[in-house]
Amino acid sequence: MVKQALxxxxxxxxxxxxxxxxxxxxxxxVPDIIGYILFxxxxxxxxxxxECFAKARLFNLALIVVSIFTIARVGNTPSFIGPIGYxxxxxxxxxxxxxxxxxLMGTKEMxxxxxxxxxxxxxxxxxxxxxxxxxxxILTIFIxxxxxxSVLYNLALLILSIVLLVMITRFNMAAGDSI
Numbered sequence: 430m431v432k433q434a435l436x437x438x439x440x441x442x443x444x445x446x447x448x449x450x451x452x453x454x455x456x457x458x459v460p461d462i463i464g465y466i467l468f469x470x471x472x473x474x475x476x477x478x479x480e481c482f483a484k485a486r487l488f489n490l491a492l493i494v495v496s497i498f499t500i501a502r503v504g505n506t507p508s509f510i511g512p513i514g515y516x517x518x519x520x521x522x523x524x525x526x527x528x529x530x531x532x533l534m535g536t537k538e539m540x541x542x543x544x545x546x547x548x549x550x551x552x553x554x555x556x557x558x559x560x561x562x563x564x565x566x567i568l569t570i571f572i573x574x575x576x577x578x579s580v581l582y583n584l585a586l587l588i589l590s591i592v593l594l595v596m597i598t599r600f601n602m603a604a605g606d607s608i
Contacts, residue, residue: 432605481535
């Protein structure tokens with residue numbers, strides 16, 4: 430059950446880390462909301478094992494609602510232009526950071542309880558990498574004003590997101606084998 434829940438969590442990360450948008454409407458081919466639903470399914474199975482998962486559940490429910498507004502957007506702007514759009518974007522970012530933090534720390538707690546402190550320490554590194562990647566994503570708003578630089582920057586972010594996804598997936602699979 431734990432291994433399956435951690436697999437769902439890894440699949441959820443695939444949806445939130447990989448952002449592929451197409452067309453003038455900028456439709457997300459890999460919608461984050463699917464990732465948050467997968468997180469909810471994983472949290473349901475893991476909630477009894479760590480209080481961190483209970484905390485993640487509350488923020489994840491709010492994030493599911495907020496993420497509805499990010500499936501389609503015009504250009505690099507939020508779905509709603511103006512202050513409301515930026516507030517929705519900021520709320521989504523803060524909620525995503527909280528959810529990921531509690532998911533990783535909940536997994537870390539399970540690993541510590543299982544006696545695998547070496548793998549547990551990896552959760553802290555993954556959290557730091559996710560935080561740095563999220564901060565780098567914020568810069569996209571400013572870099573979007575230079576088209577060539579914007580394309581290169583977004584390509585670099587996509588590659589780094591995939592690398593982080595592989596790291597998180599390996600971590601979750603190793604955790605599933607260890608717990």
